[in-house]
Amino acid sequence: MTLPLTPVITAFERSPDRGRGLARDMRVRWALEEVGQPYEVRLVSFWAMKEPAHRALHPFGQIPTYEEGALALFESGAIVFHIAERHAGLLPDDAHARARAIAWIFAALNTVEPPILDLQTTKFLEGDKTWYEQRLPIVKDRIRDRLGELSARLGSADWLDGAFSAGDLMMVAVLLRLKASGLLDEYPNILAYVARGEARPAYKRAFDAQLAVFAGKPPTG
Amino acid sequence: MTLPLTPVITAFERSPDRGRGLARDMRVRWALEEVGQPYEVRLVSFWAMKEPAHRALHPFGQIPTYEEGALALFESGAIVFHIAERHAGLLPDDAHARARAIAWIFAALNTVEPPILDLQTTKFLEGDKTWYEQRLPIVKDRIRDRLGELSARLGSADWLDGAFSAGDLMMVAVLLRLKASGLLDEYPNILAYVARGEARPAYKRAFDAQLAVFAGKPPTG
Structure with missing residues (x-):
């Protein structure tokens, strides 16, 4: 038996939308909340986003990414679909x-x-x-x-x-x-x-989680 | 036993790209050719594309659409994915x-x-x-x-x-x-x-098929 893996997503260290929930990590957070899947977040700076280590996960140097054991994904559409395919609640059975x-x-x-x-x-x-x-x-x-x-x-x-x-x-x-x-x-x-x-409720939980990142790290800009 | 259904897709009656294969039906034709699935094409005029009958299939009044028995789909990404999911050859098994x-x-x-x-x-x-x-x-x-x-x-x-x-x-x-x-x-x-x-080869077959539509109906514009 293998232990369940907690997915890790990436999000902006300092969101350009100042916590209004418009960055694309919000879609992934919301999907994870809808299906009740706990997750971890790794924050990435604008500088680190363009570095080779992050580009290995995301060829276009953006967020979000999604890591689940040996699986690494990018593109919010693909990540949301992946979550929807593996959990009940986001895609009809028919x-x-x-x-x-x-x-x-x-x-x-x-x-x-x-x-x-x-x-x-x-x-x-x-x-x-x-x-x-x-x-x-x-x-x-x-x-x-x-x-x-x-x-x-x-x-x-x-x-x-x-x-x-x-x-x-x-x-x-x-x-x-x-x-x-x-x-x-x-x-x-x-x-x-x-x-x-x-x-x-799942949207609200996701929104609050991304807002907490912003509130904890006020932008200097 | 039910008879196999031949999917019907829509394409421009007069393609604005003059048969260069850039319209979005090309993606669907190509996917169908890759998996060896025969299909039929219904040509749609620019006028008909914006009428209620076509909008019932495609809310944004565009091509392609995909009909397979009682299933009607729009968006080339969704149609290609649907084809890839149901036939071998376009998505890895892993x-x-x-x-x-x-x-x-x-x-x-x-x-x-x-x-x-x-x-x-x-x-x-x-x-x-x-x-x-x-x-x-x-x-x-x-x-x-x-x-x-x-x-x-x-x-x-x-x-x-x-x-x-x-x-x-x-x-x-x-x-x-x-x-x-x-x-x-x-x-x-x-x-x-x-x-x-x-x-x-599948690309070429799809390209030739869409070019034949254009060659058969020279644009007046």
């Missing part, structure tokens, strides 16, 4: 419903997140450029296209496809990045959907 | 290697594709703006960051993690979008990696 829940994980990461991330990337990389203010409406309209389509599909349902799944977890995590922009306010059913996600 | 191959699917779609897609999106949406030429180097440098990291990880290996997997299929499909930009030429090992993907 094969078709399971495949559709996985489709929502991919939709969150490949269709909904890219335009949302562009809003942050453009501010970071082009915030001081002459065209920044003129470009912003183009970036926001691309997000509105996606939100409108998501809103139409969600309708008055609580979750995207039946019971709460890893697809909802990922979609809510992605949408939360828009909270400060005010864009979610234009879609009341999406706003309520995100609030339902945030109200889950 | 549980750890399988999880890592899935991580590469997510890395292709969530880390590598977004900056690559930005190059096309910015041309389409901002090609006529005064800032377009000034912005281009910023967009290209973001792609170079990812390519440099990918190149470092790939090294002199044939594939990203042991034998060819669905992770390589998705990564090559994403990288092919850069072919016309010349950016791949700066990374000889990535260029050779993409060429290895294109040289696979």
Whole structure:
């Protein structure tokens, strides 16, 4: 008999979002809390994230990573899926419903997140450029296209496809990045959907855990 | 005994890439060819793609979709994964290697594709703006960051993690979008990696099949 392994994830030593729970470790923490799997966290500095030791775990020098014995994974989507596959509670038992829940994980990461991330990337990389203010409406309209389509599909349902799944977890995590922009306010059913996600006890536990890291280490910047 | 179901996928009636195999149906065709699963294709016009009948299959009004009896899926990542899970040849048997191959699917779609897609999106949406030429180097440098990291990880290996997997299929499909930009030429090992993907018989069969659609229906635009 082998002892159960406690997974170890990585997170920012000093989160750039100041503990608002928008970094990608939050998705993994939330999934682990949903399935009741204890975990350990190793904090990584921005400097260490780009060093060979961390890049051996994450080729793109980012967080989170996930280590479980001899298994090392990167990419929040892959880690959340790995957790969902090995524990009950995040994927339906029915094969078709399971495949559709996985489709929502991919939709969150490949269709909904890219335009949302562009809003942050453009501010970071082009915030001081002459065209920044003129470009912003183009970036926001691309997000509105996606939100409108998501809103139409969600309708008055609580979750995207039946019971709460890893697809909802990922979609809510992605949408939360828009909270400060005010864009979610234009879609009341999406706003309520995100609030339902945030109200889950597992979300709250994960949020508090990442906030504790920030609170314990105030940024100097 | 039930009869085996032939999956039906959707593709552009008139592909905007003029048959260069860059539309997302190519990934699904390639996966189906790798595992030897026959399939049918239903062509969809740009108009029909945004209509309720298609949106019932794909909430974001895009292609591809995948129908297999009562199962309907969207998102190329989810469809390729579904195919890989149900047939031999696209995911390793070893549980750890399988999880890592899935991580590469997510890395292709969530880390590598977004900056690559930005190059096309910015041309389409901002090609006529005064800032377009000034912005281009910023967009290209973001792609170079990812390519440099990918190149470092790939090294002199044939594939990203042991034998060819669905992770390589998705990564090559994403990288092919850069072919016309010349950016791949700066990374000889990535260029050779993409060429290895294109040289696979299954890739060629899939490419020819999508090209036949374009050749049969010359665009009026």
